[in-house]
Amino acid sequence: MEQISEDYLYRAFMAKDSRFDGRFFVGITSTHIYCRPVCKAKRAKQKNCRFFTTAAEAEVAGFRPCLLCRPELAPEAALMNPNDHLLAKAVNMIEEHCGNISSLKEIAEKLGYSDRHLRRVFNEEYHVSPIQYLQTCRLLLAKNLLTDTNLPVLDVAMTAGFGSLRRFNSLFKKQYNLTPTDLRKRNGTGNKEEGQITLGLGYRPPYRWQEILDFFEMRAIKGIEVIQEGHYLRTVHVKSIQGADYYGWIKVRPDEEKSVLKVTVSESLLPVLSQVLKKVRQLFDLYCDPEIVYETMKNMDNFLIGSRIPGCFDPFEMSVRAILGQQITVQGAGTLAARVVEKYGKPIETPIDGLTHVFPTPADIIDLADTLEEQFGKLGVIRTRTKTILALAEALENNELTLEFPADPEEEMKQLVKISGIGKWTAQYIAMRALNWTDAFLETDVGIKKALAPMNQKEMLDWANQWRPWRSYAIVALWNSLKKKED
Known part of the structure; x- marks a missing residue:
């Protein structure tokens, strides 16, 4: 650790400050064990502490992970700037x-x-x-x-x-x-239910779980996503780095006492477990440091510390649903997406009621190109939306567009708006959810206009500059403020 003094890091370590959890690790020279800043073990003297940016650096220096604070559960550092x-x-x-x-x-x-x-x-x-x-x-x-x-x-x-x-x-x-x-x-304290395992993924508290769960529930696609008893469940299709396809399901719930999300994964996904866990981190914005976001957002009346940006598990699935939702209601978009899944999604078997399919891939859509307008038209999808979805699938399949971190949101949005039928709102929304972009602002959104009335678009943009680079969190807060008024 060179940018921050060791005195400062030691004070954070002594205070068990959760804001630093996952941002550095402490090696104790007297025991050759390295810990998270929030470890509950007795604190070592500063002269016996070494500080490391990553767990890998601590291990290369000869330290072993603490069995009490479990460095593997530390929340990961914020996603890097795509410019790196x-x-x-x-x-x-x-x-x-x-x-x-x-x-x-x-x-x-x-x-x-x-x-x-x-x-x-x-x-x-x-x-x-x-x-x-x-x-x-x-x-x-x-x-x-x-x-x-x-x-x-x-x-x-x-x-x-x-x-x-x-x-x-x-x-x-x-x-x-x-x-x-x-x-x-x-x-070892774990157990294994038939056909599944459960692991923890750490986050920096607080975490407003119900808030993000409500967002996903409103936009859940029938057959793919289910919200049950405060848990989020969905089907999963993951392609390995070698190109093999794996199918299964996940269930996610919070454990507030330990500041982790408990992720249950079907055993069919074990060969791509690290990919699944990475996608869950992005889906639930586990990289967020709520204290840092709050420092910028604290003057916003509607902002509550612990809010997260809803990400996505499958960028193509989310993008198609966003396109289907243009100029219609959230519920209407859900209905169209469910029809697409039922007709063209791949059926899979799961032990969970309501989880029956995975979303069609870009390649699946391209295979239907010759008759896609006719087929989607029967489902109620208008011709212009169908053409946009096909163009999106082709751009992804041809690697003209990347909707996976760490692609540069600004560059990918330039590619998105080249697709007929994708405007600024859709491009920013996709970047916010697929690329975990923290600085989207949807000044043309009906809900944002309503929340910031009577401002015009220029006034909204000028007003929102105070929230940079966290304007995506402002969007979530403004949407939630409308929901509270309705309640």
């Missing part, structure tokens, strides 16, 4: 695909750089190599699985991306000074 092009893409790829990446060369080739250049960038920023960063991601995912589930150790090794049980046992013992079986005996 290579590092942002590399970190995202490693974290998302740690269970499937086979080599550094594979990472570098997919990013279009040499592995030597990739190593240099990582060492400059994180003081570790990409392979060391990848190794820590795998070890911490395995530690999470060993502690919170009863998944067989062999399955843990394969899910976390280790090529063999022997390799896994050897590296785990070397890095953590105990075997996977020993860890499970000492610290």
